[in-house]
Amino acid sequence: MPVAILPDIDEQTCIGCALCVEICTALGPDVLRVKPVEGWKRGKAFVHYPERCISDGACIAVCPTTAIFWMRPLEYTPGQPVPLHKFGRFTKGWDEG
Numbered sequence: 132m133p134v135a136i137l138p139d140i141d142e143q144t145c146i147g148c149a150l151c152v153e154i155c156t157a158l159g160p161d162v163l164r165v166k167p168v169e170g171w172k173r174g175k176a177f178v179h180y181p182e183r184c185i186s187d188g189a190c191i192a193v194c195p196t197t198a199i200f201w202m203r204p205l206e207y208t209p210g211q212p213v214p215l216h217k218f219g220r221f222t223k224g225w226d227e228g
Contacts, residue, residue: 147173
């Protein structure tokens with residue numbers, strides 16, 4: 132099974148600028164989308180197709196609020212939903228946040 136290092140987005144920090152969605156779509160993987168959020172004019176970014184992620188970090192690099200972070204690497208089966216390790220952020224090693 133492949134191992135994935137995937138981005139995740141902190142909805143509290145995301146300002147809905149969609150720069151991450153634009154760069155991801157422009158580079159090809161097309162992983163991210165913007166979802167409407169009640170009471171928020173622009174919506175918020177989220178990971179829609181995690182299995183397409185190529186782990187290049189472009190979305191992380193363009194985020195003005197550092198709302199995007201790497202998730203713990205997990206094994207997954209292509210074509211199946213990718214399990215995410217909730218709150219497993221990479222800072223100075225994998226931390227159980």
